[in-house]
Amino acid sequence: MTSTPGLAAYPSEVREEVERVRALVCDLHAELPRWGLVVWTAGNVSQRVRVPGGEDLLVIKPSGVTYDDLTPESMVVCDLEGNLVDGSRAPSSDTAAHAYVYQHMPQVGGVVHTHSTYATAWAARGEEVPCVLTMMADEFGGPIPIGPFALIGDDSIGRGIVETLRDSRSRAVLMRNHGPFTIGRDAKDAVKAAVMVEEVARTVHISRQLGEPLPIAQSDIDSLYARYQNVYGQGDSAPVNP
Numbered sequence: 001m002t003s004t005p006g007l008a009a010y011p012s013e014v015r016e017e018v019e020r021v022r023a024l025v026c027d028l029h030a031e032l033p034r035w036g037l038v039v040w041t042a043g044n045v046s047q048r049v050r051v052p053g054g055e056d057l058l059v060i061k062p063s064g065v066t067y068d069d070l071t072p073e074s075m076v077v078c079d080l081e082g083n084l085v086d087g088s089r090a091p092s093s094d095t096a097a098h099a100y101v102y103q104h105m106p107q108v109g110g111v112v113h114t115h116s117t118y119a120t121a122w123a124a125r126g127e128e129v130p131c132v133l134t135m136m137a138d139e140f141g142g143p144i145p146i147g148p149f150a151l152i153g154d155d156s157i158g159r160g161i162v163e164t165l166r167d168s169r170s171r172a173v174l175m176r177n178h179g180p181f182t183i184g185r186d187a188k189d190a191v192k193a194a195v196m197v198e199e200v201a202r203t204v205h206i207s208r209q210l211g212e213p214l215p216i217a218q219s220d221i222d223s224l225y226a227r228y229q230n231v232y233g234q235g236d237s238a239p240v241n242p
């Protein structure tokens with residue numbers, strides 16, 4: 001991890017956006033234990049900060065800090081090579097993975113990683129979650145894919161995430177033997193995907209205890225996805241990976 005000149009090198013509007021995103025990302029980390037997606041510190045959230053005319057930044061939690069102790073000021077700012085730009089603590093151990101996704105998927109504004117139980121159990125088997133629920137068609141446009149086994153510490157995990165999601169409508173990937181990573185338009189959208197991937201992983205697991213879940217026709221999956229992504233709610237948000 002290499003230090004850089006720091007935030008002073010950036011325009012005031014970028015510095016103001018960093019502080020806004022610090023508060024946002026700090027608050028979103030509370031959603032992980034709230035929705036039962038993490039034990040101890042086993043999850044992280046980041047959001048991209050766009051830098052006009054320059055390389056974007058990311059804001060992510062400090063490594064190993066319990067969620068109750070997180071504050072906006074403790075959030076760490078890094079560049080997209082994972083170098084520290086601003087922060088008094090070491091960034092999440094998954095920073096390289098988040099950074100790689102931001103580098104190679106410019107439409108992605110938020111990344112989340114958890115080890116949520118049911119999604120991680122599917123990851124342990126290296127088995128994708130089949131699209132047998134209308135909620136899956138709505139939210140993911142198909143099955144939840146499996147990414148390759150990759151060790152933490154360099155861009156291997158990030159590379160696996162991008163290779164798996166680049167041509168998928170899914171906003172979630174189950175990294176084999178590790179757990180879910182999700183992407184979104186912003187961090188809140190990625191947190192939603194993390195909540196929903198755990199929910200559908202649990203439901204399909206339970207369904208399979210009593211028989212084989214029934215498939216949904218691809219044309220129906222496409223129709224459900226198009227409606228949910230473009231009409232549902234206030235119809236004001238396009239999918240991050242259409």
Ligand SMILES: O=C(CO)[C@@H](O)[C@H](O)COP(=O)(O)O
Pocket residue numbers: 041042043044061062063064065091092093094113152
């Ligand atoms: O999977 C791992 C460690 O193997 C990480 O995702 C941790 O579980 C969370 O790490 P920090 O964000 O606290 O560094």
